[in-house]
Amino acid sequence: MAIGGRQRNHLSQAQAAWLLLLPFLTVYGAFLVYPFFRGIWISLHDWNLLAVAFNPDAREFVGLRNYERILWGRNIEWAALANPALQITGMIGFGFSAFLYWTNRASRATAIALGLAAVLLFVLPGFHPGEGGRWYDRRFWPTVGNTILFVGWTVPGVTLSSLVLAAALNRETRAMSVLRTLFFLSQVLSVTVVTLIWQIMFSPRQGLIANITEAFGGSPIVWLTDERFAMVAIVITTIWWSLGIAMILFLAGLQDISRDLYEAGALDNATGVRAFWYITLPNLKRTITLVIVLQIILHFQVFGQSHLMTNGGPNDTTQVLVRYVYQTAFRDSELGRASAMAVFLFVIMGSFSILQFIIGREEEN
Amino acid sequence: MKHILIGAALATAAVTGASAQELTLGRFFGACEDAGTDTSVSVGEACIIQSIINAASAEIDGVTVDTLPTDWGNYYDQIIAAYAGGTPPDIHVLHRHRIPQFAGLGALADLSDDLAAAGIDVTDWAPAALDAVSYNGGIYGVPMDFHANLWHVNMDLMTAAGLVDDNGAPILPSSPEELLEHAQMMHDATGLDYLAADFAQFPIGVRLVLALMWQQDANIFDGDTATIDTEAARNSVTAITQLFDAGLANPQLNYADSQQAFLNGEAAILVNGTWVVDFYTAEAANEDVALSNYYVADFPTLFDQGATWADSHMWAIPSSLQDNEAEYQAALQVLAFINDHNIDWARTGHMAVRNSVLESEAYANLPHRSEYSGTAAIARDTPPSANYGAIQDVLNRELQAIWLTGKSVDDALADAQAEVQDLLDR
Numbered sequence: 001m002a003i004g005g006r007q008r009n010h011l012s013q014a015q016a017a018w019l020l021l022l023p024f025l026t027v028y029g030a031f032l033v034y035p036f037f038r039g040i041w042i043s044l045h046d047w048n049l050l051a052v053a054f055n056p057d058a059r060e061f062v063g064l065r066n067y068e069r070i071l072w073g074r075n076i077e078w079a080a081l082a083n084p085a086l087q088i089t090g091m092i093g094f095g096f097s098a099f100l101y102w103t104n105r106a107s108r109a110t111a112i113a114l115g116l117a118a119v120l121l122f123v124l125p126g127f128h129p130g131e132g133g134r135w136y137d138r139r140f141w142p143t144v145g146n147t148i149l150f151v152g153w154t155v156p157g158v159t160l161s162s163l164v165l166a167a168a169l170n171r172e173t174r175a176m177s178v179l180r181t182l183f184f185l186s187q188v189l190s191v192t193v194v195t196l197i198w199q200i201m202f203s204p205r206q207g208l209i210a211n212i213t214e215a216f217g218g219s220p221i222v223w224l225t226d227e228r229f230a231m232v233a234i235v236i237t238t239i240w241w242s243l244g245i246a247m248i249l250f251l252a253g254l255q256d257i258s259r260d261l262y263e264a265g266a267l268d269n270a271t272g273v274r275a276f277w278y279i280t281l282p283n284l285k286r287t288i289t290l291v292i293v294l295q296i297i298l299h300f301q302v303f304g305q306s307h308l309m310t311n312g313g314p315n316d317t318t319q320v321l322v323r324y325v326y327q328t329a330f331r332d333s334e335l336g337r338a339s340a341m342a343v344f345l346f347v348i349m350g351s352f353s354i355l356q357f358i359i360g361r362e363e364e365n
Numbered sequence: 366m367k368h369i370l371i372g373a374a375l376a377t378a379a380v381t382g383a384s385a386q387e388l389t390l391g392r393f394f395g396a397c398e399d400a401g402t403d404t405s406v407s408v409g410e411a412c413i414i415q416s417i418i419n420a421a422s423a424e425i426d427g428v429t430v431d432t433l434p435t436d437w438g439n440y441y442d443q444i445i446a447a448y449a450g451g452t453p454p455d456i457h458v459l460h461r462h463r464i465p466q467f468a469g470l471g472a473l474a475d476l477s478d479d480l481a482a483a484g485i486d487v488t489d490w491a492p493a494a495l496d497a498v499s500y501n502g503g504i505y506g507v508p509m510d511f512h513a514n515l516w517h518v519n520m521d522l523m524t525a526a527g528l529v530d531d532n533g534a535p536i537l538p539s540s541p542e543e544l545l546e547h548a549q550m551m552h553d554a555t556g557l558d559y560l561a562a563d564f565a566q567f568p569i570g571v572r573l574v575l576a577l578m579w580q581q582d583a584n585i586f587d588g589d590t591a592t593i594d595t596e597a598a599r600n601s602v603t604a605i606t607q608l609f610d611a612g613l614a615n616p617q618l619n620y621a622d623s624q625q626a627f628l629n630g631e632a633a634i635l636v637n638g639t640w641v642v643d644f645y646t647a648e649a650a651n652e653d654v655a656l657s658n659y660y661v662a663d664f665p666t667l668f669d670q671g672a673t674w675a676d677s678h679m680w681a682i683p684s685s686l687q688d689n690e691a692e693y694q695a696a697l698q699v700l701a702f703i704n705d706h707n708i709d710w711a712r713t714g715h716m717a718v719r720n721s722v723l724e725s726e727a728y729a730n731l732p733h734r735s736e737y738s739g740t741a742a743i744a745r746d747t748p749p750s751a752n753y754g755a756i757q758d759v760l761n762r763e764l765q766a767i768w769l770t771g772k773s774v775d776d777a778l779a780d781a782q783a784e785v786q787d788l789l790d791r
Contacts, residue, residue: 138784314765331445
């Protein structure tokens, strides 16, 4: 009887699990799941932010029209060589990934991912407005292109520089731990502070960079308003800002590598750069994948750097997707259209998350 | 003990008074930490307006005003989001050009019937000021100024280039050809740029081009039809790009850099608004600043008729505040206080809106005031539109593409035309 009573007072394991998960699920549901589906719901409407605030009936269900308005156009045609540079790169990329797979240089998942990216690179740039046609939204695809360009420069930049830094700082001395802290410090700054610092650095009149160029007799670059340098400027800023986390991840990965491997390598005359190439890099493979995927997802959401440093300019060369979503929603009050763009961004980031999941599983196997 | 606590609470309530109203206020103009409550000594837009707000909070019985932190560049985005979330500030500033967007949706309180009781004399407002706050027969705000683009002039450089008349006033161009000629004279005499402006950040370059279009009796749209890809627009743009092409002006300076170039004596003329007149006057008096002989001129007429870009700042109350009579009355009192201090705000360099201030000696004696007295008569703006912000952005982008990235004038105007038409069609 006593035992039975105790059992009655106890929760089963599943019940306990649900109870403990409840606070998390509530918050997760209320602040992530619900807004996400609500966003999709809004994207199916003609929804003026201000008008609906004053009159809830001011919205109109339009189905997929918002998606058509941002993604498509009138008389859109496809041609195999509408944008030769990108499409040929795509074809070469496809051949390359097939080659990697058949020669067993890349795993199946990596080859499929690479091949898929190459096919997209071949197919997507092929669409263009035909005779008398036009994109409904002339800024959307260039903005997507800018965002990809930003990610394409920032992610390798962050990965390479943080890897080199981590390898250099992976020693147990006081100086190294001070340096590690210093390099991590930039990460804790907010985007407003970071962009302010770099706006001053890049200023052609009083900036450090301009002063150095002038000291060597050059004329200063007007970084933020020159079409050729504006994107570079925000990439440099972002690399400086987001080195820290990647560096910490690499340090953790480095410390996981057994000392024995280096000792064995040293016997075979593999030290310094050779040891880094043949021992460190192969053992860091998982960390590198993790860092790259995390950075891709993070940097697709770039907003502050573009918004605060260049206002998306000059001539829209640094206009990025989140800033376009923001402007459409809050400046133009077109919430439905902005939500459709946000869903598009979600699909891009979601596919990278799935990719990471697949690669992670494959490595475990 | 319990009784003492209740007693203390009741006493506090009695002292603060049941009518104590705490109002939130949203504004741009920048931050000023130590503005104080003396409205007659502060300098610059941020400190002058904050001193007026602080004084209102201190002097109006039972009303305290809390200024919300907002940022210039994102001000309207913040205000729109606040309205959408149902928590707009109790009082906020806005431009004349935003009235169609906000009042058109019923966001703003119609103040017509309540202004007189609050001590605001509508008949004292200049006709253009009343017009600025009126929309569909209602009055949706209390106007605070007219502001416009001016030519800020460094007279030492103009003298060096021989561009000063017998009365000591600058000789300004009267045609695009003369503009180029004067710029060349400046370059030959001093090696410096004739004209600087923010062509790379805020839409000051847009306002310059718009002014030149209005001077040809043209506009960027007419009703629902965009009219940007026109000969008038081409003339306006090339009047400016000829300076860049000849190396007589630098299109890459942003707001801060162009202002610095002018203060450093590196450019003879800066195109900027009325809001900096008191600041430049103070800087010119500073021995460490290269600019010392400062003059303010009306925007010159390069084509057929005078025109310069202009707008108005005004104060509005959300319509939702009318549900709470006590708060609404408190907000009206703050608007009346700001209206009473129109002369203090005019110290910035802005033009006053009240006839009694415009005709006063104190106003006439403000620095440089007589030099740009012609501006009120040539003040213009684009036709009203709920998409004003987006349209300005299109123009700013395409014009910057011309002078910063070498896009051809024809392509840029055609693209601007198509995009503005899209916005008008939405």
